[in-house]
Amino acid sequence: MSQPTPFAADAFAAPDVTLAPSPNREARLGGRAPDLVVLHYTGMRTAQEALARLRDASAKVSSHYVIAQTGEVFGLVPEAERAWHAGVSSWEGQEDVNSRAIGVELVNPGHPWDGSPEGYAPFPDRQMTALERVLTRVLEQWRLPPSAVVAHSDVAPGRKIDPGEKFDWLRLARSGLGLGPPHAIARSGECSWASFRRAATEFGYGDWADEAVLDAFRRRFRPTALARAFEADDIDVMRAVVRVKSQSKHI
Numbered sequence: 001m002s003q004p005t006p007f008a009a010d011a012f013a014a015p016d017v018t019l020a021p022s023p024n025r026e027a028r029l030g031g032r033a034p035d036l037v038v039l040h041y042t043g044m045r046t047a048q049e050a051l052a053r054l055r056d057a058s059a060k061v062s063s064h065y066v067i068a069q070t071g072e073v074f075g076l077v078p079e080a081e082r083a084w085h086a087g088v089s090s091w092e093g094q095e096d097v098n099s100r101a102i103g104v105e106l107v108n109p110g111h112p113w114d115g116s117p118e119g120y121a122p123f124p125d126r127q128m129t130a131l132e133r134v135l136t137r138v139l140e141q142w143r144l145p146p147s148a149v150v151a152h153s154d155v156a157p158g159r160k161i162d163p164g165e166k167f168d169w170l171r172l173a174r175s176g177l178g179l180g181p182p183h184a185i186a187r188s189g190e191c192s193w194a195s196f197r198r199a200a201t202e203f204g205y206g207d208w209a210d211e212a213v214l215d216a217f218r219r220r221f222r223p224t225a226l227a228r229a230f231e232a233d234d235i236d237v238m239r240a241v242v243r244v245k246s247q248s249k250h251i
């Protein structure tokens with residue numbers, strides 16, 4: 001497989017996308033249309049390193065897009081096909097995330113293995129602008145609400161932490177391309193894991209350890225609370241994003 005199958009109507013064919021086809025792709029299970037976008041960081045310093053790995057048949061990993069820190073967008077797998085980026089994962093009660101998702105890799109060295117922020121770089125404006133362009137096309141193409149855009153850490157808590165707490169979800173939310181930290185929360189003063197998990201399941205999180213779900217949730221919605229013990233605001237913010245998600249579906 002040296003060339004992708006036809007993708008004329010696919011946003012993949014946009015003129016500002018540099019084609020870099022990957023052999024690591026197949027049909028989506030059941031031929032379903034994508035209804036989710038999973039954002040990642042590459043954990044590598046350069047786009048070239050990431051492209052080499054994501055196009056290596058023996059690595060058995062890929063994504064639909066790679067976005068360099070310069071803003072250059074590479075297209076590896078046509079959106080209608082299944083790329084291999086989510087691994088063991090679940091979202092909204094479904095486990096084959098790759099069959100429903102479009103994977104976007106943002107070039108970033110990522111966290112070191114010990115999870116410390118050392119070396120983990122901010123996502124430059126040019127890279128974010130390119131991502132916004134890609135997401136605008138993808139959401140239009142497949143008629144998806146902003147809530148369809150999630151983090152790898154959302155679908156694989158405890159196993160993955162990308163794109164991480166430096167990723168600007170608020171910026172995506174302001175552009176209508178994702179959900180970020182909510183504007184306002186209703187304070188309940190409640191602090192029970194059971195309530196947190198009920199709201200987390202409603203939002204889409206799968207059956208992972210409590211602390212893992214809390215960590216994934218905070219990296220996206222409460223990045224400044226990452227080091228703190230579980231608290232009432234976690235439940236109230238989770239409930240707020242559940243509300244925003246239910247509204248975002250009905251636009």
Ligand SMILES: [Zn+2]
Nearest residue numbers: 040041152162
């Ligand atoms: Zn990832």
